[in-house]
Amino acid sequence: MSVFRLTRVGLAVSALFLFSAQLPISVAGNRKIGTGAIGSGTINRNTTTAASTRAVSLALVGGTLIDGNGGVPLKNSVILIDGERIVAVGQVGSLAIPAGVTVVSTEGMHVLPGLWDMHVHLMLVGHGNYAYWDRVYPAEIGRTIIPAAAKQNLMAGVTSVRDLGAPLDEVLDVKRRIARGELQGATIYTSGPFLQHESYPGTERFRWSINGVIDARAKVKRLADAGVDVIKLIDQDLMTMEEVRAIVDEAHKHKLPVVAHAHRPEELRRGLAAGVDDFEHTGMQAAPSYPEELMVQLRDRTAQGARGPLYWTPTIDVLTNFTARRDDDEYLDDPRWYQFLPDSIARDVRRSLNALDTLAYYRLVPDRGPTLQQKFRQLRESGVRMLIGTDAGVPANFHGYATAEEMVTWVRAYNMNPMETIRAATYWPALAMGVLDRVGTVSVGKTADIIAVRGNPLTSMEVIRNVELVVQKGRRVR
Numbered sequence: 265m266s267v268f269r270l271t272r273v274g275l276a277v278s279a280l281f282l283f284s285a286q287l288p289i290s291v292a293g294n295r296k297i298g299t300g301a302i303g304s305g306t307i308n309r310n311t312t313t314a315a316s317t318r319a320v321s322l323a324l325v326g327g328t329l330i331d332g333n334g335g336v337p338l339k340n341s342v343i344l345i346d347g348e349r350i351v352a353v354g355q356v357g358s359l360a361i362p363a364g365v366t367v368v369s370t371e372g373m374h375v376l377p378g379l380w381d382m383h384v385h386l387m388l389v390g391h392g393n394y395a396y397w398d399r400v401y402p403a404e405i406g407r408t409i410i411p412a413a414a415k416q417n418l419m420a421g422v423t424s425v426r427d428l429g430a431p432l433d434e435v436l437d438v439k440r441r442i443a444r445g446e447l448q449g450a451t452i453y454t455s456g457p458f459l460q461h462e463s464y465p466g467t468e469r470f471r472w473s474i475n476g477v478i479d480a481r482a483k484v485k486r487l488a489d490a491g492v493d494v495i496k497l498i499d500q501d502l503m504t505m506e507e508v509r510a511i512v513d514e515a516h517k518h519k520l521p522v523v524a525h526a527h528r529p530e531e532l533r534r535g536l537a538a539g540v541d542d543f544e545h546t547g548m549q550a551a552p553s554y555p556e557e558l559m560v561q562l563r564d565r566t567a568q569g570a571r572g573p574l575y576w577t578p579t580i581d582v583l584t585n586f587t588a589r590r591d592d593d594e595y596l597d598d599p600r601w602y603q604f605l606p607d608s609i610a611r612d613v614r615r616s617l618n619a620l621d622t623l624a625y626y627r628l629v630p631d632r633g634p635t636l637q638q639k640f641r642q643l644r645e646s647g648v649r650m651l652i653g654t655d656a657g658v659p660a661n662f663h664g665y666a667t668a669e670e671m672v673t674w675v676r677a678y679n680m681n682p683m684e685t686i687r688a689a690t691y692w693p694a695l696a697m698g699v700l701d702r703v704g705t706v707s708v709g710k711t712a713d714i715i716a717v718r719g720n721p722l723t724s725m726e727v728i729r730n731v732e733l734v735v736q737k738g739r740r741v742r
Contacts, residue, residue: 414449420664
């Protein structure tokens, strides 16, 4: 991949550039690039000609564009970026590049929206002992660990993450520093601390206990006022139903979605009854399937189109491939998983994984493996809208890497359509978080969060493991 100025144009696009000063910016055939409910539309002469009068800082030229809207990919694409925004999308030979613009060739690549991971834990980076981690590293969470995890994601092409459980002040500080450009890392959408019936000893900074309806509403309001993007609810089967309803109702009053664990049947029942927006994980432990009465409730909810999608983030790869990774020392030795961490912390994480098969965290995972095909199939058939999320940060499940692996596993192990898998990591997360008007697709007017891979993820999802180009907010970071 090359970066060059107009005076150093490659042969593939030189004819276009020679006449760029005279050619109007237009898109042949007024190609329709999206039909989504938010942030999509038609690129036509009027919208793109207006772009020709604006400064263009970067052009991505030549690759096949999978824009996230789900339509036919656009070959020989041209994407023009002005500052943080996409100002035009078209094709070589039809969309002119203004003189003097920095051009990045994407020939031989597929270009996509920046990926999302909808379930990460930035305060964790794969260490095998939670109690030890929580005791030894609280001072490093905001200073080095969350920044390192956010950067690991970004360098893997994950330009946005939804963090579901972290100390409030630390995660919001890093979120804002990234937004201001002071740190390099994925854009963070966060819940701050979990809300649960009773926090575990030593975890009170990132797990908040709920004690009654008044307390439930007060804690949600505190999180909303602090600036979180979502509320995370766990162990709701141990709460009173009134507490669960109060959490969901108060969150919705503050225009915040609620995500909840679905490990156990009663967690799912109560979450559905209260109006939870998104369920997490592939649950029910080693039970062979989701109970039929819960499937009836799920189908009833997803049939209510006016309420919008019911989202589900299965985080299934960490379960599917645990035994293979458990027995692979080279996987655990890969230096990519420890990038941007202080050496002492990186070494500590690696040492903690020397006996991965003995960790209590994964004790029941081998028994769950045979049930996963049936549960994934049930979720697809229920009508829930599944999202790519990974539980990245839990033992031996590393940031950035985990997102690509989840996508590959959906396609290879569970026969998910590749285009829908891509949209589950781009379009649908942005819609779920209420920001599809800003990100989630490569569309005019949206933030330029864009990646490119060498090869075609629609025929070989494995290429998503090796992202060659990352543009975040219009600036190339890889």
